[in-house]
Amino acid sequence: MQRIGVFVCHCGTNIAGTVDVKAVAEALKTEPGVVFSTDYQYMCSQAGQDIIKKAIAEYNLTGIVVCSCSPRMHEATFRKTAAAAGLNPYMVEIANIREQCSWVHKEVPIGTEKAIILAKAAVAKVNLNAPLTPGESPVTKRALVIGGGIAGIQTALDIADAGFPVDIVETKPTIGGKMAQLDKTFPTLDCAACILTPKMVDVAQNDKIRVFSYSEVTEVGGFVGNFEVTIKRRARYVKEDICTGCGLCTEKCPQKKVPNEFNLGMDNRSAIYIPFAQAVPKVATIDPNHCMKLKTGKCGVCSKVCTAGAIDYEAKDEFVKEKYGAIVVATGFNPISMEKFDEFAYSQSKDVITSLELERLMNAAGPTGGTLLRPSDHEHPHTIVFVQCVGSRCEACAEKGKEYCSKICCMYTAKHAMLIRDKYPDTEVYVFYIDVRTPGKNFDEFYRRAVEEYGVHYIKGMVGKVSPEGNKLKVQGSDLIYGRQLHIDADLVVLAAAIEPDKSARPLATMLTASMDTNDFFTEAHPKLRPVESPTAGVFLSGTCQGPKDIPETVSQAGAAASKVIGLLCKDKLTGNPCVAHSDEMMCNGCSTCEKVCPYGAISYVDKEFRMPDRTTKVRRVAVVNEAVCQGCGACTVACMSGAMDLKGFMNKQIMAEVDAICK
Amino acid sequence: MQEIKREVLVNKASELLKNGTVDRVFGWKKGEFDYDITPALFTTAEDIENEFVWGDFCGANFSKYLIKETGKSENKVLVFLKPCDTYSFNQLLTEHRFDREKVYAVGVPCNGMLDTGKIKSSAEGISKVTDNGDKVVIETLFDGEITLDRNELLPDRCLNCKSKKHVAYDELLGEDGAVLDSNRFDEVEKLEKMTPDERFAFWQNELSRCIRCNACRDVCPACTCEKCVFDNPNSGVENKAATNEFEEKMFHIIRAFHVAGRCTDCGECSRVCPQHIPLHLLNRKFIKDIDSFYGEYQAGAEVGSRAPIVNYTTEDIEPGDAVRRNENA
Numbered sequence: 001m002q003r004i005g006v007f008v009c010h011c012g013t014n015i016a017g018t019v020d021v022k023a024v025a026e027a028l029k030t031e032p033g034v035v036f037s038t039d040y041q042y043m044c045s046q047a048g049q050d051i052i053k054k055a056i057a058e059y060n061l062t063g064i065v066v067c068s069c070s071p072r073m074h075e076a077t078f079r080k081t082a083a084a085a086g087l088n089p090y091m092v093e094i095a096n097i098r099e100q101c102s103w104v105h106k107e108v109p110i111g112t113e114k115a116i117i118l119a120k121a122a123v124a125k126v127n128l129n130a131p132l133t134p135g136e137s138p139v140t141k142r143a144l145v146i147g148g149g150i151a152g153i154q155t156a157l158d159i160a161d162a163g164f165p166v167d168i169v170e171t172k173p174t175i176g177g178k179m180a181q182l183d184k185t186f187p188t189l190d191c192a193a194c195i196l197t198p199k200m201v202d203v204a205q206n207d208k209i210r211v212f213s214y215s216e217v218t219e220v221g222g223f224v225g226n227f228e229v230t231i232k233r234r235a236r237y238v239k240e241d242i243c244t245g246c247g248l249c250t251e252k253c254p255q256k257k258v259p260n261e262f263n264l265g266m267d268n269r270s271a272i273y274i275p276f277a278q279a280v281p282k283v284a285t286i287d288p289n290h291c292m293k294l295k296t297g298k299c300g301v302c303s304k305v306c307t308a309g310a311i312d313y314e315a316k317d318e319f320v321k322e323k324y325g326a327i328v329v330a331t332g333f334n335p336i337s338m339e340k341f342d343e344f345a346y347s348q349s350k351d352v353i354t355s356l357e358l359e360r361l362m363n364a365a366g367p368t369g370g371t372l373l374r375p376s377d378h379e380h381p382h383t384i385v386f387v388q389c390v391g392s393r394c395e396a397c398a399e400k401g402k403e404y405c406s407k408i409c410c411m412y413t414a415k416h417a418m419l420i421r422d423k424y425p426d427t428e429v430y431v432f433y434i435d436v437r438t439p440g441k442n443f444d445e446f447y448r449r450a451v452e453e454y455g456v457h458y459i460k461g462m463v464g465k466v467s468p469e470g471n472k473l474k475v476q477g478s479d480l481i482y483g484r485q486l487h488i489d490a491d492l493v494v495l496a497a498a499i500e501p502d503k504s505a506r507p508l509a510t511m512l513t514a515s516m517d518t519n520d521f522f523t524e525a526h527p528k529l530r531p532v533e534s535p536t537a538g539v540f541l542s543g544t545c546q547g548p549k550d551i552p553e554t555v556s557q558a559g560a561a562a563s564k565v566i567g568l569l570c571k572d573k574l575t576g577n578p579c580v581a582h583s584d585e586m587m588c589n590g591c592s593t594c595e596k597v598c599p600y601g602a603i604s605y606v607d608k609e610f611r612m613p614d615r616t617t618k619v620r621r622v623a624v625v626n627e628a629v630c631q632g633c634g635a636c637t638v639a640c641m642s643g644a645m646d647l648k649g650f651m652n653k654q655i656m657a658e659v660d661a662i663c664k
Numbered sequence: 665m666q667e668i669k670r671e672v673l674v675n676k677a678s679e680l681l682k683n684g685t686v687d688r689v690f691g692w693k694k695g696e697f698d699y700d701i702t703p704a705l706f707t708t709a710e711d712i713e714n715e716f717v718w719g720d721f722c723g724a725n726f727s728k729y730l731i732k733e734t735g736k737s738e739n740k741v742l743v744f745l746k747p748c749d750t751y752s753f754n755q756l757l758t759e760h761r762f763d764r765e766k767v768y769a770v771g772v773p774c775n776g777m778l779d780t781g782k783i784k785s786s787a788e789g790i791s792k793v794t795d796n797g798d799k800v801v802i803e804t805l806f807d808g809e810i811t812l813d814r815n816e817l818l819p820d821r822c823l824n825c826k827s828k829k830h831v832a833y834d835e836l837l838g839e840d841g842a843v844l845d846s847n848r849f850d851e852v853e854k855l856e857k858m859t860p861d862e863r864f865a866f867w868q869n870e871l872s873r874c875i876r877c878n879a880c881r882d883v884c885p886a887c888t889c890e891k892c893v894f895d896n897p898n899s900g901v902e903n904k905a906a907t908n909e910f911e912e913k914m915f916h917i918i919r920a921f922h923v924a925g926r927c928t929d930c931g932e933c934s935r936v937c938p939q940h941i942p943l944h945l946l947n948r949k950f951i952k953d954i955d956s957f958y959g960e961y962q963a964g965a966e967v968g969s970r971a972p973i974v975n976y977t978t979e980d981i982e983p984g985d986a987v988r989r990n991e992n993a
Contacts, residue, residue: 510978589890591759596974605760618735620890621760639974641922642889643899656900 002127005036005061006119007052009043009068011098016041018102018111024067027116031123035059044074049081056085063091063126067119069098072526088131090578090649095122117662124661128654132578137628139225139574140325143565144169146217146508147330149177150551151543151558153199155328158562160208164569167210167322168203169217169231171504174279176200177332181262181356183363183370185551186415187446193278193365200280212320213281216504220327220511223600223631224538225574227324235315237286237294238272243310245282247274249302258290260367263360266375267367272302276365284310326565327512329522329534330542330558331505335497336391340400344387344495349468350375352493355386355409358416372424374492377471381427381491384420385475386413387463388433391498402498404519407548409496410437414450416494421454430457430488432477440550459486466493505545513599514539522546532561540564579649580630581637583623586610587644590621594636594645602629603636665795665814667773668838670718676770676837677716677742678709686742686768690729692722698793699780703729720795723777723819725932727752728885734766741767746774747841748821750832751928751964752885757832758967759926761888771833773841776814776822781940783817786810821931821944824848831965848929849952851945871912873939876905880916880933880943886923893918920946925954925971928964956989957981 006028010016021039029037036059040048043066055061064087066078071094079089097115105111143159145152148170156166168175179185180200182192203209212231219230253270260269262276271290274282284302292299293313303311335354338346346352351374353361364370374381388409394401410433417429436458438444450456463477475488501520509516514534515523522541525533532541542561543554568574583594585608595603603623610618623645625636636645637652646652677689693704693715701721706712726743730753733741745753750771757764778800783793789805800817802810815823826848828841855863881887881894893899894915906912929951933943954961958972958980972980981989 507978587889587891587896589759589761589888591761591888593759593974596970597976642891643893643896644890653898653900 002033002063002129003035003059003061004031004033004123004126005052005055005059005064006031006034006038006123007043007048007055007064007066007068008037008039008097008115008119009048009066010039010041011043011069011102012041015068015098015102015115018105018108019097019115020108020112021067021115023112024097024115024119028065028119028123031120033063033127034123036061043068044077049077052078052081053085056082056087061087063087063093063129065093065095065119065122065126067095067097067115067122070094070096070100088133090132091126091129093122093126093129095119120664121658121661124657125654128651128657129649132648134578135576135628136573137223137225137576139569139571140227140323141165141569142167142322142324143326143328143569144217144227144229144322144324145328145330145542147177147332147502147543147545148172148175148203148211148213149330149332149543150179150196150199151332151545151554152177152328152330153196153203154555154558155330155540155542155562155565156209157199157202157206158559159565159569160206162562162566162569163208164566165208165210167212167231167324169212169215171214171216172275173214173236173273173283173285174275174281175203175211175213176276176278176280178356179551180276180278181264181359181363183359183366184415184419186411187440187442189415189419197278200278204280211281214285215320217508217511218319221599221601222323223629225325225568225571227327227538229322229324229327231320231322233318233320235288235317236283237288237291237312237315238284239310239312239315240281240283242308243283243306244308245274245279245284246307247284248305248307249284249311250274252301252305254299254301255290255292258287263367264354264357266357266360286311286313326538326540326568328540328542328561328565329505329508329512329514329545330561331502331508331545333499333544333548334502336402336500338390338495338497341390341495343465344390344463344493345466345468345473346495349466349473349493351381351468351473351491352466352495354495354497355412355416356497358494362416362419372420379471379491380424383428383488383490384430384492384494385463385466385473385477385488385490386417386429386431386494386496388413388431388496389462389498390495392496393434394498402500402519404498404548405437406496406498407437408499408550410435411440411443411446411550413494413496414438414447414456417456418446418450418454421450421456428457430459430475430490432459432461432463434460434462440552461486463493466490499544499548501545512536512539532557532564538568576628577632579632579647580627581625581632581634581645581647583625583640584644584646585620585622587642588620588622588640589642589644590623591642593639593641594623597635597639598630599633599635600629600631602626602631665797666719666775668718670716672837673718673744673770673772674712674716676835677706677712677744680742680768680770681707681709681712685740687737687739688733688741690726690733690741690743692717692724697790699778699783699790705729705733718772720775720778720793720800720814721780722746723932723935725749725752725883725885725930727756728883728888730762730767731756731888734762738766740765742770743767744770744772745830745833746772746777747828747830748774748826748928748930750830751827751962752930753832753964754967755926755928755964756885756888758964758969759888769833769835771830771836771840773828773838776818776825778814778817779819779822779935782819786812786817819931819935820848820851820942821929821934824850826929826962832967848948851942852948852952855945855949867913868909870941871916872909873941874906874912874916875939876903876915877938879936879938881919883932883936884919884923885928885930885932886926887919893922916941916943916946920950923947924950925961925973926963927951928962957986 008021008025025037025039083089095118142165159166215233218232221228255271259265360366391401392406438447461478461480465476467474473490514536525535540561542558689706695702703724792803824846827843927947
């Protein structure tokens, strides 16, 4: 029989406000196995932990139940407390009477009753607990960064700086991401290329960093410290190691009518292309959808002009398998499609553009060489209307927009407005906004400068309709402060499109078994205390894949993710989880179902001799679990119809005992 | 009436015994009544000549018998398999339940096997049953001869036969058939259309007749655990006879869950049920759901296939969507 101690935490008023903690401690005193029961204001504090340690010694406890917050929060804390007092840490059970009880109930009698039931269930489980000892697993000292934007670049550089090899996988032919497309950056107005491209060069020159550009992750196996990842290197039809990036092929290529995605389709590129002059790796890529040689077999100009002999029309997709200790997700964002926002006439007029398109139009390396010209007639626009929150904070229009704030639009619009007024003082700039949100160092000052020094017309209210008429865009909007309708004849309308996670994130999250929110942003392990870690061990988050962020925030988060990775890769061994599966070979019938559902390949089969009751010997095929590989997910235990497979620490009979205690 | 004559099977069995290919033969032999054919293991050509039976009551599926029998000897055992039996055969191989090398499988075509229950309820004092093409002639002690349509005496599994194709054999007697478009889910749909209360009442009525003889479990080719949870004192659900209404249902529902994705719909459970409970409908509901959620899947159609519920693809339906789809159905 166990000797169990029950410790009920008040959590200040978090629990004690809705649960009569004294009554819980009292009620548990008579449960089978319980020899001691008490309550305290903050069980996780030094004083609270001392109460537990003292009770373990004084009452000779063999198991403890802490009625407190979620085990995600403090299970590890109390396990350490138990270990310090000489008790096996796996003899500790947490009854979650905060998140699953006091926080969801309002009335004390109901909260108290439920807290008692949850505590009884935990006691019923501890009665069946057995001491467990964790094993160890090695750590592969290499990191994978998925996404080569500023987030991925910074994370990779920081990890490499600590001496660990890093691979970057980027779907585009070059790293750089969205930042490479930007013109200037707020709030200091330094040019994006000037601060980004040196980092890209650092990546290229760092011998610890490998860049798999034009590639994607197709399969992820394994677990923290021991991931096994398959990377698909899409055929670029140019040998990366031979191409010098001279660009002659892109000049001679006869197919020059391919919309240039780097300039968001506002000009054309050739079928063989280098996305931009500072691309890393600086090698050409053949677009198989437009290359005449690949489509019809006729052409081959690039191959003829290439002095290095880098062109390879026969190239095939290649698959690389590599082991990693940690994975950083940095898949970034895209502006949402404006197709559904008919009221702003985006599909009808070339002069209704998104803010990212405006970045390209103002960029010296963009389609207009940095002179702001209307896409339709290449004239200087004299009246420009910015529309904020297009698809952001869009509760009513959830089908086309997003409920969240995209966070960066207020600041970049202030930047655009300011830059335009600075360069073209004869241009009138109007900004329609719901709110202007400028928290951040020097952000509000920046916005006020746009209004006060640069004379940008900020109008609180939304644009109702944009209608193209002749070469003008008739903008109808409401001015909520003056309570009037405004009609503006604009030359250019710029939409601050909401941003959304890249479409590759969802399938990637599935491969990584990392959780996402309803908007497909990756979920962090704890919003405050573990913001750069995914709940899946060994998977870290960097940049906008986790939520909308500007560049300063992205870079700091990228560094934080890198430091977490470094902390992991520094370890030679990881302490495993002793809650692993175990097969009862007398019950196992060798059907292979568990092997099929095991995501870690931890189960194999052996033929084993069994002595039968009639003294004969029988050879049977039975399952064997590799405890070093098993991650304790429990998939096998539910798939096993014989009930042979069980999970240590979460045995079927323990769970049934909990259920019984709750239903009693 | 079966296409293949008894002599063909008897000759094949004798030949394989004599040439040493096999030393045991699974076949059917006469029971107490004509409709009461029992499975048997023959070891001599003489016994086969005298006792082997082949006809409209040879419904028993021998696949499961192979688990024990192949463990007894290094020599091969001959088994006759009807098309639906071959699915169970493959499913057991998928689960590594017997050694394929120790079996010589002979496929036999099947025209459907008559339902003993239907025969017994259509006449009293049955002394002899003879098949005659589309008709079945029943001789009775009191009412003379009764002639019935063969179709009326077929069980659900044969009326809605899913396949006349053998998916496994070493040798085939007669012609192989095709996988059929059956209406086997019609009954399930009827149940789905009921209100929850009606459905509960339906199953209450059916399952309350259960006497927990365990025949359904014992005959089921998917029920091959070393130790059944219902016989295991440590399982927490062990029981012999149902003590209340809840336990009546529990046994059958747990069993249906245990064989979900592995049940080939051979229908043996309903055939052997002495209380005539349509147990196969529970399994068919699972098969229908699996088909609609994950795409068509036939357990046992091939060896080594991965049932959708022990497989994962990124196209898999989200659990919430599955629930909603069911609610909207």
